[in-house]
Amino acid sequence: MERSGPSKLKLIAASAYEEDRAHVVPIIYDSFRSYKNDRCAIFMHHDETGSFLASSGIDAEYLDPNTNVHWQGVQTGLKRKWKRIIIGDYLDWFSWYMKWQRFNAFHTVVLFRPISRMAHEENRGYMDGLLTRLLNKPSLYRVIVIEEASLWPIVKQWMGGDTSISTTLVSNFGREEVREAILSTLYGTRLSHTDLAVAMGRTLSAKLNPEWRPILQRTEISSLIRRRNNFRVLTEDGMKMVQSLSNVSIKLVEPEPRYDDAIFQLSRKREHLRGDDAWIEEQILHLVEDRGWFTIAVLYDYIRPQFETILRSSTLPPRAIMAQLNRTPDDPPMVNLPSKAVLRRVAERMVEEQRLARSKWFKEVGRPSVGYHKIGFSAFDQYHRCGQCAFYAPLRRRCRLWWLLDRAFGPGDRRWSKEGLHPLSPFEFYKMRNSWRISPHSSACARFTDKKKDHSRKEVPEVCEICNEALPESKSILIVCRNCRTLYITVKRHVRVFTAYEHKFEWNYREIAGRDSTSDVTRLEEERQASPARAMEQIYYDAHRPTSDGEDQPRTLMLYPGDRMLVKDGVLYIFKRRNVEAVPVAGTTLVDNDVIGGEQLKSLEDAGATIRKLSGPKPPPEDQKPRFDTSPMVERAVVERPEFARGFALAMARSAIHATERIVALPSTPAEAQHLIREQRRLFERLEQSGPNGFLTSEALIMKQYWRCFNLPLRSVFERFGPRKRSRFVRESVTAPSGRARGYSAVDAAINYLHQRRLSKCRQANMRLGLDYNPGEGFLHRRRWNSDGLGLLLDLIDPFKFADREKLLEAVSQSRVNWRDFHSHTDRHGIRFYYPKEETVGTLESVGAEADVMVVEYAGRKLPLMDAYQSMVSDLIESLRGQRSFTPFVY
Secondary structure, three states: OOOOOHHHEEEEEHHHHHHOHHHHHHHHHHOOOOOOOOOEEEEOOHHHHHHHHHHHOOOOEEOOOOOOOOOOOOOOOOOOOOOOEEEEOHHHHHHHHHHHOOOOOOOEEEEEOHHHHHHHOOOHHHHHHHHHHHHOOOOOOEEEEEEOHHHHHHHHHHHOOOOOOOOHHHHHOOHHHHHHHHHHHHOOOOEOHHHHHHHHHOOHHHHHOOOHHHHHHHHHOOOOEEEEOOEEEEOHHHHHHHHHHHOHHHHOOOOOOOOOOOOOOOOOOOOOOOOOHHHHHHHHHHHHHHHOEEOHHHHHHHHHHHHHHHHHOOOOOOHHHHHHHOOOOOOOOOOOOOOHHHHHHHHHHHHHOOOOEEEEEOOOOOOOEEEEEOOOOOOOEEEEEHHHEOOEEOOOOEEHHHHHHHHHOOOOOHHHOOOOOOOOOHHHHHHHHOOOOOOOOOEEOOOOOEOOOOEEEOOOOOEOOOOOOEOOOOOOOEEEOOOOOOEEEEEOOEEEEEOOOHHHHHHHHHHHHOOOOHHHHHHHHHHHOOOHHHHHHHHHHHHHOOOOOOOOOOOEEEEOOOOEEEEEOOEEEEEOOOOEEEEEOOOOEEEEEOOOOHHHHHHHHHOOOEEEEEOOOOOOOOOOOOOOOHHHHHHHHHHHOOHHHHHHHHHHHHHHHHHHHHHHOOOOOOHHHHHHHHHHHHHHHHHHHOOHHHHHHHHHHHHHHHHHHHHOHHHHHHHHHOOOOOOOOOOOOOOOHHHOOOEOOHHHHHHHHHHHHHHHHHHHHHHHOOOOOOOOOOOOOOOOOOOOOOHHHHHHHHHHHHHHHHHHHHHHHOOOOOHHHEEEEEOOOOOEEEEEOHHHHHHHHHHHHHHHOOEEEEOOEEEEHHHHHHHHHHHHHHHHOOOOOOOOOOO
């Protein structure tokens, strides 16, 4: 511990812990440098673990000594995700560490009364060796000790650089304890005489016993320790003594335990195979012949059982490990494995000799890897990515083809085996198992179908240019091919072609599965409708969806100043930055913010559109400059006055915490939401101590807890609001009018509408105060993340959006808004969108109006919400001019 400095140690009085057990939890969380990567191990008596978890509310789980835990890597199968905090008894931790030899697994260690526990423990020497060995690891970041205040000097001397300790505990740590600490220190490793002496000098038993060096010398020449190449290792008798202690926790459950050598099979990372490459090459050729391709990780897992079989059989082992098998009967059983570096060296040499080929494989999730295969054969398409495949659904991040095969049959179906009707390659098996989490950059399979870019042509052809099937005769602007589902949309003076590749999908599915996909899709739809909420939504959708594919589906568009559009032949053409969007007018609801003129209004109403006039912000004429150009003042304040950015970040975080507390106070919110507030407060303390680069990260984590709490009251109204998908909110400012009121669920569509309305109202207030329509850079929203010149506006309005969402939650709980008030629209990829109906627009406007007059507190005064916004903007302008201080708004 002396090499890592005294800052590792944190002492807590046991009396303070008994009065308030929850006081320990924020100290544990504060010790984390990164909550995503840090792990914590809690040592506690098994009688206290249950009461501690119940009273503290810490997010932890119990330790299983027989199960190894891993947090990194890809989780395959139905494995549970390990939590970052694990709690267990001292004996359970002793069994776990001695069995798995993972002394670097945790970065924070919490010890409950370690000195008191060892003073009254029968095998205190073994425990002393484990704790000293663990606490001196460089990877350990923080040690939290809950102990009696009178024992604090002993804890500091034990973990410090002192060589001896004078205390009344000397009588409890005698010669036997020193010998036990030696065995515990040597278990699972080998040390030289010098290293063993240094490690023993740090133990509590050695510091309490001045005669520990002679005891060490006598123990080294005993039958418990053997010299091997100038290193000290435990013999079989010494290992059994340590193993008998680690089975004490198992004896509490099993009256007659059986000792199995496989339970204490050690991971000897230093004793890798360093020769006999010919045997490894033989195994590689067998693997390539059987599998077709492999990575180093796959090869490592393949060779492991081969070595274990050789060591347990009477066959002649490889030449390189014969010398390692010549050991005395006291040697422990070992499994000798070649390291991954050795395997990679052999594989690379085979590539240089042109016996293998190498390709870069982009995994589904994770970093790219190197795949080895036969020359002229590759299991995957290394030149294409799944994102360019016609069967890839980017929103769901999955392959439609392999996902449907996985849901309909599964990887375990016999038809996929080599003797089956439709055998699949190992890489195709891999794609099927991972079809639900495919990255757009992952390497494509052999079924890759390159999707053509959407292109234009002069007129609609008589036959489909994709599948050569006759197109239906229709005067509509939208024509759909009955075979391949390709769309032909008439836009102005040309026709846009959107390829769907459904005929290719059916051909691949029929070739793999041996039947059409229609029956499997129907069965999955029936399984999805098992819940009443999904059944009600599907019935309602079927009753109101278009009768044919060519019939136009209704939408809701929000028009803001600056949107350019044209109405011609019953079609609304919206000019965006890079293309033109054509929207059928019939059945479409237009929310007009002083954009549509008199002539356009009449032509739209005659074409069947529903217009809802609102008072929107009017940008200043192009030849009129804004009275206040805040961009130079903001840029100067970012450099010279960092308190502005910190104030906005803290105000946003406090607003999120207050909004979460208001949601938790609702009767429909379950009690499980309390821990979300505690997590927010812990993150807020981190935000207060972080620098400017950590503002957005901490704010995002706090908002994540807010959205989790926001979703909890919606569970009670699921039957009236339809299924809740993963939230995918649009950006604060959307340039496409058709995307401003759109959401992947009805709740998302309502929130997006209120967000855009709040943006419009705040723009009006800014322009009344003399600011520009787009005020430019902000303190938190910089141009790196926001290129539309809305940074300052987003900094200002973010805390005010909580009022809109809170009023929406009240409207949902009062059944003023439900999912039937929204249009359900499905695009060509099968993704369903929601748009508010015309009457729902009025309801959402009333919800926003209630938020506008909501009484809030700002600068010591109680004001309506919009008045508070105007007052805050005025204070900001005066503060940037240097005339007064600025206080951000806190919801």
